[in-house]
Amino acid sequence: MNNKPELHTALSPALLHLYDISNSVVVIIDVFRATSTIASALYNGAKCVIPVDSVPKAIEISKSIDGIAAGERDGRVAEGLLHGNSPLEYSRDFIENKTLVLTTTNGTRLLHMSLEKGADTIISGSFPNISAVCDFLITENKNVLLGCAGWKDRFNLEDTLFAGAVISRIKNSFTIHCDSSLMAETMFEKYKDGLMKFAPNLTHYHRLVERFGLIDDIKFCLTNDVANVLPLYHEGKLVAK
Amino acid sequence: MNNKPELHTALSPALLHLYDISNSVVVIIDVFRATSTIASALYNGAKCVIPVDSVPKAIEISKSIDGIAAGERDGRVAEGLLHGNSPLEYSRDFIENKTLVLTTTNGTRLLHMSLEKGADTIISGSFPNISAVCDFLITENKNVLLGCAGWKDRFNLEDTLFAGAVISRIKNSFTIHCDSSLMAETMFEKYKDGLMKFAPNLTHYHRLVERFGLIDDIKFCLTNDVANVLPLYHEGKLVAK
Numbered sequence: 001m002n003n004k005p006e007l008h009t010a011l012s013p014a015l016l017h018l019y020d021i022s023n024s025v026v027v028i029i030d031v032f033r034a035t036s037t038i039a040s041a042l043y044n045g046a047k048c049v050i051p052v053d054s055v056p057k058a059i060e061i062s063k064s065i066d067g068i069a070a071g072e073r074d075g076r077v078a079e080g081l082l083h084g085n086s087p088l089e090y091s092r093d094f095i096e097n098k099t100l101v102l103t104t105t106n107g108t109r110l111l112h113m114s115l116e117k118g119a120d121t122i123i124s125g126s127f128p129n130i131s132a133v134c135d136f137l138i139t140e141n142k143n144v145l146l147g148c149a150g151w152k153d154r155f156n157l158e159d160t161l162f163a164g165a166v167i168s169r170i171k172n173s174f175t176i177h178c179d180s181s182l183m184a185e186t187m188f189e190k191y192k193d194g195l196m197k198f199a200p201n202l203t204h205y206h207r208l209v210e211r212f213g214l215i216d217d218i219k220f221c222l223t224n225d226v227a228n229v230l231p232l233y234h235e236g237k238l239v240a241k
Numbered sequence: 242m243n244n245k246p247e248l249h250t251a252l253s254p255a256l257l258h259l260y261d262i263s264n265s266v267v268v269i270i271d272v273f274r275a276t277s278t279i280a281s282a283l284y285n286g287a288k289c290v291i292p293v294d295s296v297p298k299a300i301e302i303s304k305s306i307d308g309i310a311a312g313e314r315d316g317r318v319a320e321g322l323l324h325g326n327s328p329l330e331y332s333r334d335f336i337e338n339k340t341l342v343l344t345t346t347n348g349t350r351l352l353h354m355s356l357e358k359g360a361d362t363i364i365s366g367s368f369p370n371i372s373a374v375c376d377f378l379i380t381e382n383k384n385v386l387l388g389c390a391g392w393k394d395r396f397n398l399e400d401t402l403f404a405g406a407v408i409s410r411i412k413n414s415f416t417i418h419c420d421s422s423l424m425a426e427t428m429f430e431k432y433k434d435g436l437m438k439f440a441p442n443l444t445h446y447h448r449l450v451e452r453f454g455l456i457d458d459i460k461f462c463l464t465n466d467v468a469n470v471l472p473l474y475h476e477g478k479l480v481a482k
Contacts (some may be wrong), residue, residue, distance in 0.1 A: 011252065012255075012256060013398055014253075014256055015253060015255055015256075015394065015395070015396070017255075018393070018394055018395055064481050070257060072258050124396075141307075146262065146431060148275075152259070153256065153259055153261055154420070154421075155252055155256070155258070155420055155421045155424070157420040157423065157424055160420075160424070177444055177447075178444065179395070179396055179397045179398040179401075179444050179445075180396045181394075183396070183398055183401070183424070184443060186431065187424060187427065187428070190427065202420060202425060203418055203419065204420075206418075210267045214363065236353065
């Protein structure tokens with residue numbers, strides 16, 4: 001008999017309701033750039049990252065705990081904040097031993113939705129910490145939901161490609177009967193040797209690079225294991241496990 | 242300047258709300274098997290197909306107009322009906338000059354959702370009538386939404402592959418900036434020369450073939466232009482345009 005745990009992929013937060021995640025590890029995926037930035041900050045020694053869904057909340061919480069409030073709206077540092085959503089801002093010199101209070105839209109919303117639906121465990125995933133994510137999922141040996149944060153509920157390919165990358169590494173340890181996962185893995189296999197070359201085809205690339213010149217962010221966000229740490233959610237905070 | 246109309250792909254009815262379809266032609270896609278069956282019936286001379294969302298409604302309407310009530314639940318002819326949801330049931334001998342009252346779940350629901358959202362024009366699409374669909378979309382020269390009916394709101398690959406097939410044929414006539422469409426076309430291009438060989442990987446294939454032995458249905462549903470007619474929705478009915 002096949003006793004492997006199940007793995008599914010939700011291509012958008014608007015599809016999360018289709019999955020029972022009460023016994024699952026949910027991987028929050030927001031490749032450009034929230035979950036890459038979370039990996040970067042924790043890898044560089046941040047005490048923790050507190051994900052919040054609004055700028056006022058980021059300011060309020062960061063003041064109360066002497067943290068760094070950060071976030072962007074429409075690709076620029078949000079009004080009232082001094083720091084943005086680039087993984088490259090969070091060098092060790094700057095972030096070590098500090099708490100980052102990060103406001104993002106898509107990733108934070110999916111995380112809170114997963115909490116409300118009673119996820120067993122929540123972690124965040126991105127190419128910069130893909131090995132840590134895969135190792136954790138295999139060790140836990142529980143059901144997995146790969147949750148793509150998308151963009152305002154729309155499907156996006158960079159999150160799907162990361163889901164596919166995870167599947168291609170760990171599929172032998174899971175039961176996978178899910179067209180979303182099959183598609184994600186197929187897309188990843190097709191483009192895995194040239195993610196940067198493929199990137200200009202992504203709708204998100206246009207926003208980040210052509211409008212805001214963030215090509216170095218894109219490179220970081222598409223590079224494996226440059227911030228290889230496991231962000232685990234616990235009582236309102238993502239901490240390095 | 243680029244004055245081409247826009248084309249988007251909605252991968253599930255649960256994502257339809259993201260698109261403004263008030264000026265769009267919506268293509269309802271339910272490859273296994275509702276929209277293939279609709280094409281088959283109209284191609285073989287049915288007067289029209291009335292899509293309804295329940296068995297009692299199918300019975301009631303068919304009685305009032307002396308039509309053929311048809312539909313399945315869980316892969317078998319539904320209780321109270323004599324005919325199912327196989328495109329092969331609707332030969333010319335049987336269906337010519339008759340009205341088919343067809344109850345399906347996913348396709349009918351998406352059609353009604355599109356109506357409620359004020360779609361400009363609604364047609365149904367499947368591999369058996371792909372050329373008629375593409376010709377119509379190019380002639381109309383309006384915005385297009387390719388609507389995948391999926392399975393109980395879940396993403397499925399056969400509907401996505403059909404969306405990709407349409408995109409690969411008509412993309413030069415449209416503006417397409419949509420990761421869903423890019424993914425659909427990429428998947429189709431990868432598997433276009435062996436759809437039947439790829440089919441066993443689809444979750445739906447298992448239900449239809451391994452449980453119910455409907456391999457001939459699958460073959461029909463994956464064959465181009467074997468029922469090349471354009472089903473156009475008008476006042477509660479799909480009629481051959």
